Amino acid sequence: MNSLDLIRKGFEWGPLLFGIGFLAPLIAQSLDAASISAPLGLSNVQFGLLIAIPMGTIAKLRGRWV
């Protein structure tokens, strides 16, 4: 697999990577900024990942966020 194939694979998994790489910390920091604690004893980062990973996976499978 050359580097372009690797990047192509990366783009295929783009929604999931975007969920983990960007959405999860965005959710966590939005909760921090609003002084809201995550439920179930989770940290805000764990909660962000819990939301963002399924969202990214669904977006990858459906091929769309909205």
Next chain:
Amino acid sequence: MSAAIRSESEGGARSDRELMREERAIARKYLGRVPWEMVAWGLGNFCIWLAIWPLTISGLLPAWAAFILSTLCVCVCYLPSHEAQHSIIGAEGSSLRWLNELVGHVSTIPLVLPYRIAWITHRMHHAHANDPKLDPDISNKADTWWQSVWNGIQSRQPGAENPYKTAAGNSDDPNIQRAIIQGVALRTSHFLILAALAWSGYAIEAALIWWLPRHIGTSYIQLFLSWAPHHPMEEKGRYRDTRAWRSPIGTIASMGMEYHLIHHLYPKIPLTQTGAAFHEMRALLEERGIRNDGL
């Protein structure tokens, strides 16, 4: 009605050739000037956008203000690159070619639009405007502006058929491979920078300065550069694929696109002079049967 049998008020019909000669004589007055204002606009706007980052991260600029400023920067960043795509700033082989390429590459970084891809697909748009199969901008076609915005959002979804990607794939331009590599590098860098910022504690800043403004800016640019001046995107041909129109939000807020018709007729006329060129050419263009919606 043929243009050649019009113009009776001037005492006789003018041939296509005569009309074209007059049209070109007017166009020549507006050609050849280096649009320094577009150079300042492109590079200055990019510098302002860059400055928003440290100002926001250091707390000097509130996040809401950064969002508004950045959205404005992204919305206006495309046009200088557009001038460069047409080599208006510096033609190939000229001493200002480096500046043309610099403006082209740098000004659309906030939009994450790779210059070479934009260059190639934009030329395809000019060559095949409103062609359902060959015009890369045809996905912006819609009955209403809000449908066009929604179509644009849909075309940016990860699994959607992206007409620019398709056009780039079908292009026989000798620079296409280089353009694709540059495009991949820009998109990858954008994601890595967003992720690095987000995991460093600046996710909200990254969202408000780059991610969200980029989406708003892309929709705004597609609406005013593509949908509005080509609406209803049904006709082809030199005088019918683009229209003159009166923008409800004014010439500046619609980025001068009321005169986009002039750009399609004479792509090397700088943006800031398309209005003057239109008014001077107007009678000739109306004789040609252009669509004029309110100008």
